[in-house]
Amino acid sequence: MTSVPLGLPRRRVEFELDGETVHVLEGDTILDACTAAGKDIPTLCYGDTLTPKNACRVCVVEVEGARTLAPACSRRAEPGMKVRTGSERARHSRRLVLELLASSTDLSTTPHVAGWIEEYGAEPARFGPDAATVAGRGAKVDNDLYVREYGKCIMCYKCVDACGDQWQNTFAIAVAGRGFDTTIAVEHDGPLPDSACVYCGNCIEVCPTGALSFRSEYEMRAAGTWDEDAQTETTTICAYCGVGCNLTLHVQDNRIVKVGSPHDNPITRGNLCIKGRFGYQHVQNVQGTE
Amino acid sequence: MDLKYTDAKPSDAERAAVDELLGPAPTGWEGGERDVADLRWAKGGHEARDRRDLLLPALHAVNDRVGWLSEGALDYICRRLTVPPAEAYGVATFYAMFSLRPRPATVLHVCTDIACAARGSKRVTESLTSRLGPAGTPAGGAVWQESPCLGLCERAPAALVIRAGEVPEGGAGTTPTAAVVAPATPDALLLAVRDPGRAAPEPPPVAAVPQAGRPGLVLLRRVGTADPSDLDDYRAHGGYTALRNAFALGPAGVIREVSDSGLLGRGGAAFPTGRKWQATASQPVRTRYLVCNADESEPGTFKDRVLMEGDPYALIEAMTIAGYAVGAHRGYLYLRGEYPRALARLTHAAERARTRGLLGDDVLGHGYAFDIEIRRGAGAYICGEETAIFNSIEGHRGEPRTKPPFPVEQGLFGRPTAVNNVETLVNVLPVLEHGAAAYAATGTPSSTGTKLFCVAGTVGRPGVFEVPFGATLRDLLDLAGGVPPGLRAVLLGGAAGGFLRPDELDVPLTFEGARAAGATLGSGVVLVLDDTVDLPRILIRVAEFFRDESCGQCVPCRVGTVRQEEALHRIADLRGAAAAADVALLREVGQVMRDASICGLGQTAWNAVESAIDRLGAYE
Numbered sequence: 052m053t054s055v056p057l058g059l060p061r062r063r064v065e066f067e068l069d070g071e072t073v074h075v076l077e078g079d080t081i082l083d084a085c086t087a088a089g090k091d092i093p094t095l096c097y098g099d100t101l102t103p104k105n106a107c108r109v110c111v112v113e114v115e116g117a118r119t120l121a122p123a124c125s126r127r128a129e130p131g132m133k134v135r136t137g138s139e140r141a142r143h144s145r146r147l148v149l150e151l152l153a154s155s156t157d158l159s160t161t162p163h164v165a166g167w168i169e170e171y172g173a174e175p176a177r178f179g180p181d182a183a184t185v186a187g188r189g190a191k192v193d194n195d196l197y198v199r200e201y202g203k204c205i206m207c208y209k210c211v212d213a214c215g216d217q218w219q220n221t222f223a224i225a226v227a228g229r230g231f232d233t234t235i236a237v238e239h240d241g242p243l244p245d246s247a248c249v250y251c252g253n254c255i256e257v258c259p260t261g262a263l264s265f266r267s268e269y270e271m272r273a274a275g276t277w278d279e280d281a282q283t284e285t286t287t288i289c290a291y292c293g294v295g296c297n298l299t300l301h302v303q304d305n306r307i308v309k310v311g312s313p314h315d316n317p318i319t320r321g322n323l324c325i326k327g328r329f330g331y332q333h334v335q336n337v338q339g340t341e
Numbered sequence: 342m343d344l345k346y347t348d349a350k351p352s353d354a355e356r357a358a359v360d361e362l363l364g365p366a367p368t369g370w371e372g373g374e375r376d377v378a379d380l381r382w383a384k385g386g387h388e389a390r391d392r393r394d395l396l397l398p399a400l401h402a403v404n405d406r407v408g409w410l411s412e413g414a415l416d417y418i419c420r421r422l423t424v425p426p427a428e429a430y431g432v433a434t435f436y437a438m439f440s441l442r443p444r445p446a447t448v449l450h451v452c453t454d455i456a457c458a459a460r461g462s463k464r465v466t467e468s469l470t471s472r473l474g475p476a477g478t479p480a481g482g483a484v485w486q487e488s489p490c491l492g493l494c495e496r497a498p499a500a501l502v503i504r505a506g507e508v509p510e511g512g513a514g515t516t517p518t519a520a521v522v523a524p525a526t527p528d529a530l531l532l533a534v535r536d537p538g539r540a541a542p543e544p545p546p547v548a549a550v551p552q553a554g555r556p557g558l559v560l561l562r563r564v565g566t567a568d569p570s571d572l573d574d575y576r577a578h579g580g581y582t583a584l585r586n587a588f589a590l591g592p593a594g595v596i597r598e599v600s601d602s603g604l605l606g607r608g609g610a611a612f613p614t615g616r617k618w619q620a621t622a623s624q625p626v627r628t629r630y631l632v633c634n635a636d637e638s639e640p641g642t643f644k645d646r647v648l649m650e651g652d653p654y655a656l657i658e659a660m661t662i663a664g665y666a667v668g669a670h671r672g673y674l675y676l677r678g679e680y681p682r683a684l685a686r687l688t689h690a691a692e693r694a695r696t697r698g699l700l701g702d703d704v705l706g707h708g709y710a711f712d713i714e715i716r717r718g719a720g721a722y723i724c725g726e727e728t729a730i731f732n733s734i735e736g737h738r739g740e741p742r743t744k745p746p747f748p749v750e751q752g753l754f755g756r757p758t759a760v761n762n763v764e765t766l767v768n769v770l771p772v773l774e775h776g777a778a779a780y781a782a783t784g785t786p787s788s789t790g791t792k793l794f795c796v797a798g799t800v801g802r803p804g805v806f807e808v809p810f811g812a813t814l815r816d817l818l819d820l821a822g823g824v825p826p827g828l829r830a831v832l833l834g835g836a837a838g839g840f841l842r843p844d845e846l847d848v849p850l851t852f853e854g855a856r857a858a859g860a861t862l863g864s865g866v867v868l869v870l871d872d873t874v875d876l877p878r879i880l881i882r883v884a885e886f887f888r889d890e891s892c893g894q895c896v897p898c899r900v901g902t903v904r905q906e907e908a909l910h911r912i913a914d915l916r917g918a919a920a921a922a923d924v925a926l927l928r929e930v931g932q933v934m935r936d937a938s939i940c941g942l943g944q945t946a947w948n949a950v951e952s953a954i955d956r957l958g959a960y961e
């Protein structure tokens with residue numbers, strides 16, 4: 052049986068969202084209100100299991116009277132606030148953020164982004180062929196379990212937060228460098244096997260761009276056989292220990308190609324350990340089939 | 342915390358440098374000698390993690406001694422302070438003064454920023470390139486590199502030599518051998534690189550104050566008249582009257598005086614100091630902090646340096662008053678890493694004050710405990726941002742935090758904190774010496790008191806000038822040797838400020854006057870450029886500065902500053918229609934930076950370039 056802590060009752064906050072009066076609970080963000088109202092605000096660095104870092108700024112909205120735009124993902128709704136999600140200024144910033152990111156990073160495996168680029172009329176190519184980009188950073192393939200392609204990384208900090216004090220408490224990775232040269236790295240930017248990494252894969256779970264991926268996914272993509280439409284997802288329970296974490300098995304051609312975990316599970320919130328995340332080989336390495 | 346360290350070992354010198362700061366490693370768990378007793382217990386937990394704030398000082402200790410940070414040194418620091426190695430690496434790579442690759446012990450920083458560019462830094466770098474090789478290539482036990490503004494603009498072009506090694510007499514907390522060479526000539530630089538300890542002595546701070554000794558000076562009155570090393574001389578020149586008055590008024594009384602004086606912050610944002618102190622003092626949390634922002638890295642700014650070098654006790658006294666007012670018992674003085682003389686003088690002044698009971702458990706026998714800790718920055722403009730400074734002191738990357746919560750609610754170590762600029766704090770002394778009304782009688786109703794301006798560039802008498810608010814830009818230039826012939830523009834407020842035209846010299850130098858003129862006083866920069874200056878190159882330098890100094894946290898600033906710099910390079914030699922498309926691009930990128938960046942750096946990074954386009958007609 053699960054018990055859900057109720058906490059103190061939260062007050063209702065009334066504010067104006069795109070001209071309509073809406074109500075949310077105290078502490079809710081503008082994004083929460085947008086989601087409840089069925090508005091689709093693009094987000095990249097926001098993660099449903101993490102404290103907002105509000106680093107990407109693709110979710111900005113206009114709050115009347117404020118000098119700057121506000122990140123919807125982290126700004127709390129306040130009584131009487133007047134918020135416009137589709138104002139000219141907000142749309143301009145979203146378009147430019149998409150252009151800046153798409154011109155400096157490989158977004159080919161970032162879900163939704165192609166649609167947003169079209170929706171906002173973003174033209175990443177207009178910065179010219181010489182625009183600086185990190186897209187050329189090579190893939191770090193240094194272990195059997197997962198691959199780091201920092202050419203696809205948008206520096207959302209989510210993997211670092213998941214590895215650090217928000218979930219895993221392993222602190223294997225951190226942000227290194229400064230400005231355009233920042234990257235995610237273990238100490239001295241060395242290989243993962245030399246680091247503190249315990250291969251829980253919780254960083255992969257939250258990465259919004261595919262910069263972190265299962266080795267199986269990476270290799271299938273390279274071979275051109277990765278096909279999400281042909282995959283099924285089955286949520287089951289990890290058989291290794293008594294905790295009973297939920298696993299979501301992504302299966303293609305009758306083989307497990309990736310393992311996730313439901314973010315709404317109140318105990319694990321999408322997190323697993325190495326056994327649940329990567330310990331599925333025994334299911335398919337049946338003698339004679341390899 | 343169950344941390345995994347690496348197997349790299351520190352050298353003896355690295356270990357000694359860290360141990361000098363932290364004391365010898367007590368056990369094998371922290372990298373010391375391992376013995377049987379170590380196997381019977383484990384250390385860690387809160388107590389060990391509590392010293393994370395010593396990470397930056399420890400990195401400095403090794404860098405000072407050895408000149409760079411090896412894997413072994415970093416690992417030893419991590420073990421001593423219970424810091425995850427990946428995080429320590431992330432912190433070390435954030436700062437421009439550190440290197441994680443071997444490099445020569447002697448590093449020459451040659452300023453190529455705006456004021457120095459206007460005074461011939463290019464000749465210096467060209468000559469160095471031919472005599473020492475290109476920047477960044479070690480030669481003859483030294484390496485040189487281009488640097489952003491070193492805060493020595495009155496003596497442009499400027500350079501700073503730092504040589505790692507044994508810390509000279511004076512002990513921990515001071516930089517190793519350092520020599521300022523300004524104005525820099527290639528010959529003087531080569532000499533200083535060979536033997537920084539014997540470089541020609543720097544002129545005294547008063548050399549940067551052309552008005553020195555004149556009646557009417559308030560903030561600069563002791564510079565050049567009182568001995569900056571002598572506490573008695575400071576007292577003989579009126580020192581510590583303000584603190585006595587403060588004790589007589591009580592904390593609430595001090596805040597009332599400061600509020601009534603109308604004092605506005607001099608760090609750039611012009612926030613009312615009294616209101617900030619009141620907000621800090623009224624927090625229910627009892628542990629509160631004071632942080633003095635002495636990171637002074639805005640290109641063209643050097644006023645805080647002159648105050649700290651020329652009148653260090655004034656800052657110590659002013660911080661004590663501020664601490665008393667807000668109820669803090671500890672003040673952190675965050676000093677930019679490239680200010681070796683200010684560091685030495687402030688360290689000395691704080692020590693003297695401590696021995697004389699002016700800092701410590703019972704200041705002046707009034708039962709108030711207050712002490713000051715000096716923390717050195719390590720080459721990061723962003724650490725002057727009021728929340729990045731907390732992260733830097735706490736041993737994290739100097740990235741700005743999200744506001745709210747504001748510093749007065751949750752600042753340093755999560756406690757209520759008042760952050761104030763050096764000049765702001767020093768203004769508190771006249772407020773308490775003569776009262777709020779007398780203070781407010783100078784200046785205008787909404788900009789009270791006097792203001793320090795850093796005049797540099799192509800003027801006859803560059804330096805720090807103190808004028809009452811309301812003096813015009815022309816008045817100021819008259820003090821600095823007159824409006825130069827062929828004046829092209831004045832950069833007011835710094836790289837985050839804006840340009841004024843020669844026909845705008847009658848702008849009154851007040852917060853409201855600057856605002857009305859669509860400009861800002863910023864940190865008091867008045868950088869004068871005549872028509873020999875290549876404006877498009879200056880704009881590229883401004884853009885480079887922000888690109889280099891962006892912390893990298895948010896997309897509009899991290900990528901936007903790069904895209905702007907690229908566009909400015911493309912149009913460096915273009916005008917009119919040929920430049921129009923890139924000017925439009927600059928505006929679009931500038932807009933997202935201003936609207937959607939997390940902090941003031943990204944939000945203001947495009948100001949100066951925009952004003953050059955709109956007001957000076959650059960590229961027309």
Ligand SMILES: Cc1cc2nc3c(=O)[nH]c(=O)nc-3n(C[C@H](O)[C@H](O)[C@H](O)COP(=O)(O)O)c2cc1C
Nearest residue numbers: 606607608634636637725726727761762765941942
């Ligand atoms: C990028 C950036 C750099 C800054 N650097 C400094 C600095 O070096 N010194 C300073 O006093 N204020 C600096 N500021 C302003 C501080 O954030 C803050 O407003 C100031 O220290 C508050 O002190 P005041 O109220 O006494 O002016 C900087 C702000 C930004 C956005």
Ligand code: SF4
Nearest residue numbers: 214248249251252254
């Ligand atoms: S796999 Fe786990 S331990 Fe390794 S980097 Fe990712 S979150 Fe950290």
Ligand code: SF4
Nearest residue numbers: 204205207208210258
């Ligand atoms: S690797 Fe992924 S999760 Fe980590 S910062 Fe980059 S994009 Fe974000």
Ligand code: SF4
Nearest residue numbers: 892894895898940943
């Ligand atoms: S605006 Fe620039 S300096 Fe400020 S947080 Fe964003 S990236 Fe960092």
Ligand code: FES
Nearest residue numbers: 096105107108124
């Ligand atoms: S999703 Fe809100 S700032 Fe990134």
Ligand code: FES
Nearest residue numbers: 452457491493494
């Ligand atoms: S010292 Fe060179 S610009 Fe300030």
